[in-house]
Amino acid sequence: MLIAAAALATPLFHAGPTAEALGLTRFLSPAAVGRTASPRLSKRKLLVPHSPQYTVTATVYEAVPSQTDDEPFVTADNSRIKSSYGTKKRWMALSRDLLKQWGGEFEYGDKVRVRGLSAELDGVYTVHDTMNRRHRHCMDVLAHPSENLDIFTPGVKIQKVAFE
Numbered sequence: 764m765l766i767a768a769a770a771l772a773t774p775l776f777h778a779g780p781t782a783e784a785l786g787l788t789r790f791l792s793p794a795a796v797g798r799t800a801s802p803r804l805s806k807r808k809l810l811v812p813h814s815p816q817y818t819v820t821a822t823v824y825e826a827v828p829s830q831t832d833d834e835p836f837v838t839a840d841n842s843r844i845k846s847s848y849g850t851k852k853r854w855m856a857l858s859r860d861l862l863k864q865w866g867g868e869f870e871y872g873d874k875v876r877v878r879g880l881s882a883e884l885d886g887v888y889t890v891h892d893t894m895n896r897r898h899r900h901c902m903d904v905l906a907h908p909s910e911n912l913d914i915f916t917p918g919v920k921i922q923k924v925a926f927e
Contacts, residue, residue, distance in 0.1 A: 814922055815868065815922070817861065817868070817920070817921050817922070818900070818918060818920055819858075819900045819902050819919050819920075819921055820900065820902075820915070820917045820919065821880050821902050822901065823903065823904045823912045823913070824856065824905060825907065825908050826844045826905065827908065838854070838856075839891070839892045840890075840891050842854075842891045844905070848907055849905075849907040850883075850884060850904060850906045850910060853886060853887065853888045853889060854888065854889055854891045854904075855888040855890055855891070855892070855904055856890075856891070856894045856903040857869055857890055857892075857894065857901070857903075858899050858901040859894070859896055859899075860899050860900060861902075862890075862893060868923065871890055872889065874887050874888070874889055875887065875889075875890060875921050875922065875923055875924065876921065876922050876923075876924045877902070877904075877919060877920070877921055878920045879918055879919040880904070880919050881914075881916075884914075902919065902921060
């Protein structure tokens with residue numbers, strides 16, 4: 764059916780195919796089959812098979828010495844926080860009981876879907892940091908002091924996701 768549409772889109776008296784027909788030809792050509800239209804469109808979020816959902820308490824932290832350590836711009840996985848950071852960056856810290864090196868499910872660099880925090884802050888975050896050992900079943904969202912966020916939200920759902 765698409766081949767017939769391509770033939771009809773090409774005028775009889777024109778030397779070459781029209782732009783519309785070229786689009787269909789490119790669409791149908793075997794060379795184009797393996798390519799994706801855009802990297803943004805080709806990445807789909809998928810839940811990791813057999814990945815449990817956790818209910819945690821969510822809080823917010825800022826890259827300041829009083830809330831971190833003496834190197835507030837270096838995370839536990841040695842990522843560097845830029846001075847222009849904020850919640851748009853979507854970085855998070857997890858309590859030790861949730862991290863793999865202490866027997867949990869998550870590793871640094873994992874993508875985690877967060878639901879139940881707020882309409883603006885729900886979404887996919889990347890694990891880059893570890894919370895203080897006194898916290899259990901908790902997550903921290905990285906925010907800039909200028910954002911003036913004060914978050915303490917129990918009942919937030921988190922689950923590991925993968926990108927295809």
